[in-house]
Amino acid sequence: MGIYAAASFWRRSWRRGWAWFRRGLPAGIGLAFGVGLSAVFWLPMLLERQYVRQDQWFDGRYDFRGNFVYFFQLFSPRWGFGVSQPGPDDPLGFQLGAAPVALAVLGVLFFWRRAGRLRGEIVVFGAVALITTALGLQIAAPLWEWPVVGTILGFAQFPWRWMSVAIVCISVLAGLVMHRDLVGERTKLTMPLLAVIAVVLISSYPLLVVEISEPVEGPVSLAGLMRFQQSSDEMTGSTAWVKEIPTWSPMADYYISQDKAGGPVKPVETLIDYDNQSYPLDYKSFALGSVAHNSVMEEVYFFNQREDEQRIVFNHFYYPGWKAYLLDGQHGQPVQDVADHVPEDGDLGRMTTPLPQGEGFVLLRFEDTPPRTIGRAISLGTLAILLIIGLWQFTRGRLRRV
Template sequence: MKYRWFFEIIIVVALSLPIVLPLVSPGFFSMHDDTQVGRVVAMGKALKDGQFPVRWVSDLGYGYGYPIFNFYGPLPYYVGGSLYVLGLDGLTATKIMLAIGMLLPSVTMFLFVRSITGFLPALVASVLYAYAPYHAVQLYVRGAVGELWTLIFYPLLALGAFRKSVFWGSIGLAGTILSHTLLGFATIPFLIIAFFLKRLPLSILLLGLGLSAFFWLPAIAEMKFTDVAGQVSTTANFRDHFVCLPQLWDSVWGFGGSVAGCIDGLSFRLGKLSILLSAVAIFLLLFKKPVTRIRSIGWLGFVVAVGSLFLALPISQHVWELSPYFAYLQYPWRFLATAAFGMSLLGAMVFATLRPERIADLFALLTIGILLFINGKLFQPQYIINRPTRAFETNEELRWRVSKISDEYLPPGLAKPTSQSQLPQGVVVDSGTSFSYQLTSTSSAEVIINKAYFPGWRYWVNGVNLQPKISGGLPVLAVPKGQNSISAQLTNTPVRTLGNVVSLVSLLVFGGYLWQKNRP
């Protein structure tokens, strides 16, 4: 049995390998969120400094530093950063992080569906999931690493729900939240409904939230100290980014951006074969009445796919306007990822239902071949940039080019540089969470510290702890005449400590649950 599972997973991975082949090529490619190598390097440096959990990075934010991993899903970057700590360069570590996010979804989808159906229906589901057109958009167009990684955990969450498994369910929920906070929390209402309808263990929800509390508790409580809300209100209005219905069937493949109307520069197609299989599955659900265990994944796929497409289309605008929370999602087409999950389940149900079995198996193999041949062509970048590996890790790269792309985690009101010559100078940084330097003053004065202020920073002048004045997002300290020693240390706030404790206790409970379950 164990060997069978091993060989089946080898087949799943082998079929998925073509979608990551561009990552093997020398150099790298451009993407909308072209910050990934810089973030992996920043995470790696923070881990080397002994910071855990990592919240603050010193090189990004134009060199002012900012708490990106206090808010932005850190899980993929823990993996990439750990590889950097182990000695890999930032580019290689990033490519491995991206490859994991591309390959593992097919494995977890296979594990979930295989627990309910035969081998070939599960294999079809994994290939539909891996080769979904929007999956290619996420990496080779958008560079949406967090959303990419959530695809790993959706099937695990479903596996936990179907088997009432606290192990898989809590890992699925925690992993989703730690990969992409907003999409993670978007799954919770569906879980709550499932608890009432299916009598699922409440411990799945509690333990999943507990394991990830070190991240989401401070993220919610401390978001107001960043410029995220200000940028959300000015950079992307969700009303401009609904998908036009014809775009789901066919839209031109491109590497541009999302704009108002139906002339977007990137594709929102679902894949014609996936749409046709979903239509057949819905027909079978309504008229064929598959056996209960097969019907269950069909209905799950139907609810997820239809619900996701509803939220991606303009007809759901009134729902989006019910809560200010939706504004942070910015792009309704993000739900195409969950639509791909649901449609993959519908595709699996078709081949698990059709009879005779030999004909179903033949069509399953044909479907896999078509997906590899047609959809496989989408998994290519626009072009490859041949830059030296070290060029991705320079101060100029991190403090200027990468920082310009993503500076929303700086404090509100901080004047952002408009040229490299305006980057902050003069602070001697000992580590990502502390710094110190000597200053000689000819008179009593106020000194502006060129490190962004964030709750938890503590400051000392000549060994005396001082409360700074905050001006334009930067701390200002009063210093006396003469030689002065100025130092600072980032410490935990009460909400960070609470989150850390909740996660640690949850981890102990999780370990105790596993020990109890596996005890002879």
């Protein structure tokens, strides 16, 4: 839609000097406000990509090379409801549809002579439909390998996702067969309109068939979640410090064993790895235990009788938003930042925290990163400006009426 709007705007304004600026200023301001409101999302996404392993979303099951669409699938009468799989027998449907494509072609052919100024818009919709369809086919595979172009295309992850744009463009062009310049100004149901509706409905019949799926195994549970993530290759939460993406974990074994025992599956109550091999703990002179835990923090009691510090490992990937503090007591206030809070020297890149000599409490919690703080400030600032403008417009309107 952005390409269409830009093409339409440029076609109408480029010959009028600075008229294009005056016409585009309201839209540009609206676009700027939209970018500002969404900064809380896109700014961390752009600036924190370096902290996340990108290959986990583009390799294995997510490798684009095995997910190009075969040409016959664009017009296949078989509509699937499954999960996409590589190969010609993909259970997911990728149809553009014979009827929509035929109506789009006929609409362009019949309406072209009468289109006048609309020809540019028709060309834009047609070109975008052809290009985005081609991006999902094997012929576009070399483009996906190019450094810059491939990166842009890769945001769709699977080539066939680009066809969602083609479907929108085709639906617009298909409506041209019923343009008022071709069928006249009519408000009642006519035979041509009824015929077009019938063709669309009949061609879409496979979508109207209700598919009955067998119920999945057992109730929803933590153990079931672990099984699903492993079977569907969904363990994709590794940060840049992870050298080898894990396919299973002791926590998953813990959930599965509880489930097999027939009892209630209880979530883990601590992230501490008491048996870590990277930094073995000397329990003859050291004691620790979790006193508070949730998804974004953990408070740990420790008693270290050694003269040097001991380091504990948390079963959580290191990420720059996590901070560690020494507290002035249980559930107390931070009094000292643990500066040497670094990822472990191992394949998993988990968080580690040194504990000094003596007794105390240490708090590990997730805080905002600079990109998130800046993005939130931009979004809140933009929202405040919009509220001020809205209040000003409302007040000015009431004063005028008075």
